[in-house]
Amino acid sequence: TITENIAYGSCSTITDTSDEIYQSNDMYPSSFMSYHLGGGLLDDEHTTFLNIRINPVTYSPNKNLVHFIQNATITLIYKEPETVLIQDSEVYDLLIISPQSFVKNLEPLVNHKQDNNIKTRIKTVEEIDSGNTGRDIQEKIKYMIKQEIEQAGIDYVLLVGGIDKQSTRWNLPVRYSHVIIREGTQEIVEPEFISDIYFADIYDSEGNFSSWDTNNNGIYAEYKNGIIDEMDLYPDIAVGRIPCRDAKEVKIMVDKIIVYESQTKNSDWFKNMILISGDHWADEEQVNEGVLIMEAAADIMQGFNPVELYTTTDSTILNRDIRKAINQGAGFAYFCGHGSPKVWGIHLPPDATGWAPTIGKLGLLSFYKTQHMNLLRNRNKLPITMVGGCNNGQFDISRIGSLKQGKITLNEHCWAWHLTIQKRGGAIATIANTGLGTHAMGDADNNNVNDYLEIYDGWLELKFLELYNNHNIDILGITQMDAITQYLNTFLGSSDEMDIKMVQQWQLFGDPSLSIGGI
Template sequence: MKYTAPITSPKTLDTSYDMVVIAPSDFQSSLQPLIDEKNTKGVKTTFKSVGDILNEYSGYDPPEQVKYFIKYAYDTWGIKYVMLVGGLKSHINAVDKDTKSAGWKAWWVPVRYVTLPNEDDEGCLCDLYYGCLYNATGGFDSWDSSGDGVYANWGWLGGMRDYFDMYPEVYVSRLPCTTVKEVNVVVNKILTYESTGPAAKPWYKTFIGIGGKTFAYYLGKPDGEYLCDLAYSYTKNAIPDLNQVKVYSTNRDTGGLVPTPQDITKAITQGAGFVDFEGHGAAYAWNTIWFDGDYPTDWCGGVNVYYFPLINNHDKLPVVVVGGCHNALYNITFIAALKDKLDDGKANQYFCAIPSVVCFSWGLVVKPRGGAIASTGCTGYGMGDEDNPVTLSGQLESNFFWEIGNNSVTNLATAHSQAISKYLNENSIQQIDAFVITNWALLGDPSLRFGGYSS
């Protein structure tokens, strides 16, 4: 799959913005201090309510209406970033899908589900959809080229195959807040983080790698530990005096931190600029295998959302990349996850063996005191290759750090989106590639400046 620039040039008007915040009007007053501060920092930002979008723009369904507004904002204002603020309206119970390809009634901001089936994943949440505005011929890219109302279908025999472009024109992330209180938490975190630069954050020069043997050894190392070392080496190009903290399975017999709840929470409590988890996951948990163990029996222990209160890093907030399955599945609610578990014991819809009100990746960001400033994670299976960990999901995660260290990227969603573009440029795209690209979520402020702003 090769990218061809749109043949239609964006229109230009006197009004221009760098970022648009899309959220329900209920959240606007809580978001206004962040919008004001972004404008002060030179990131020209404006607000648009979901209600106004649905009243003013047409489309097949609410997610497409939102996408048409984003296209308008890109064409007329020249936006680079889109911040979606809003998740499910309840943590307790919700019907997250209204059709096979969309959810909106139970959501503050509509969601798109793509149809790229892989094992139990029939269709994953995908915010990349909102950023990919044009197809290769310059037309609006609906991601439903067949016109059958099933979006991004590649592999589901009940509908026609779709052809869609995955190169993002705008860089999108989501803060899937449920309540105004949660909006206040993340806004205050971002304002505090960006109020000072790296020089005022000695902890920012710490990189925490957390891993073990996901599947196999690679170049003499457990593959998860290899990916963490690679990510550190890339990031060190941008931060030459970066310190590496290894929370590795290979430390078990030689001393040092290992991937257990006690040591993971202890490491993050000290503060860090970046944390890289590389292993296995579920919606509520992350784990990995001992260096001398076998999958899927010899687990290190990992960590789950119920241990997050033990993370006491206060304002020393890292950007967290989470390699594993379903860690960013932000459509979970407690009762829906419980019913899923009780139905057949497999928990194969919400992937929560222990029901939770938040997923792992979002739980770190929305944690009131400490946790993370932003996170990535998969809304479906994280995929890898036993013969080479720098493939599929592992390649996307490595690309994120490559963009920071080798391409001088300084903002969150730029690193994430350009990591996707790099993947597309370097691979012949098959269905499994589209699967991992579309389910790789970004949770945070898309315009976030790594390390904050120096005064």
């Protein structure tokens, strides 16, 4: 049944004592100070980030010994590169990469972008494969992006393609990450997941190519059993993907992008924000975490009309409620709960039991599924959608792929892409996890703010909204990219592989050069 197959995003705020630490004579943390470097973008400038982490107190449990420092002196020495890495050129702005069979259907989008001062070019997968160096087509594409950053000054990359129709072949391949989360942290150990951040992370902190396979064993983004590939992770360019399976899907998305950017400006419906959540975890305090984060989102998005669809002790959510809210039009839609490639759902309070949304008030036929999206009729009133949940963005599923695994499915797309590709409405873009998502629970740092809002998916989702509404960053790919950069600056370096996974799997299904709210 669905409930047996669904993946439940898990808490990774591990607060139990660690035997490894508490039985050791070593000091924990091992040093008073650590740092990490990264190379990415800051205000459209290629930048080296230095993040310093100071641990003023270290502890040896076995020795019952505490060491502490009262002050620290930091000296920075920076040497300018001898040669200029990136030329100061602006030949064009948006690089579209697609198979040759999609080019004709992409030409109206190129014309639209150029009419709006976004100089655009198309490079086909076939010409990149035959004309560029690299160990495989994915690395050849990455080297092509690097070349165009350095020689043409591009700002955005739109990948058009994914699984070819309902086969297991790729018309535009992906890179899989192999960051393995410690057993017991999430419900299952996920061996791999898609990461398009690979195509955005071009340079390390010293301007070298960020290969994600520094031990050259052909397994990319390894983080397991002591084998750790060096991964810079900081985006050097805004990357989005519309994983179209055929030319028909390309036409649908091209038409939607053109109409959205041309007609959305100053529309009343854009000021609606749909908020959908409920009780995420069964915890002793009976906190309704989903409502907490939705209230935080509404507070950030001042000036927007919150359309609240919550499971509370007094109400639940029906599938028709979601349909009606989306059909009325909204600038943003935010789902936060649990998911799988096929469905999204949230629990009922106070004990996180049962599932919503359902078909009727009797609580039958739970979850918001891909087939329910086929009833959406919001036409050109399209939201940018964020979904917090596991695997809602796992876009490598197909009918033939399912058959090869001994399964039968009617689902032709993953949840996030199916919402985005709807011809009569749906979303203009969706941000979702390609792997197991993670929201925290409790208040491990005792600051009276639930950790659901402060780390992992919750932090990223709220940061995206903050950057748009409070900092006026209104280009879709830049907003997502800056949220990732700020996440890395805030959390990376704490020796938690979960932080690496959070940014690697946070997939943008949409045009990175999209002007949020229209031109």
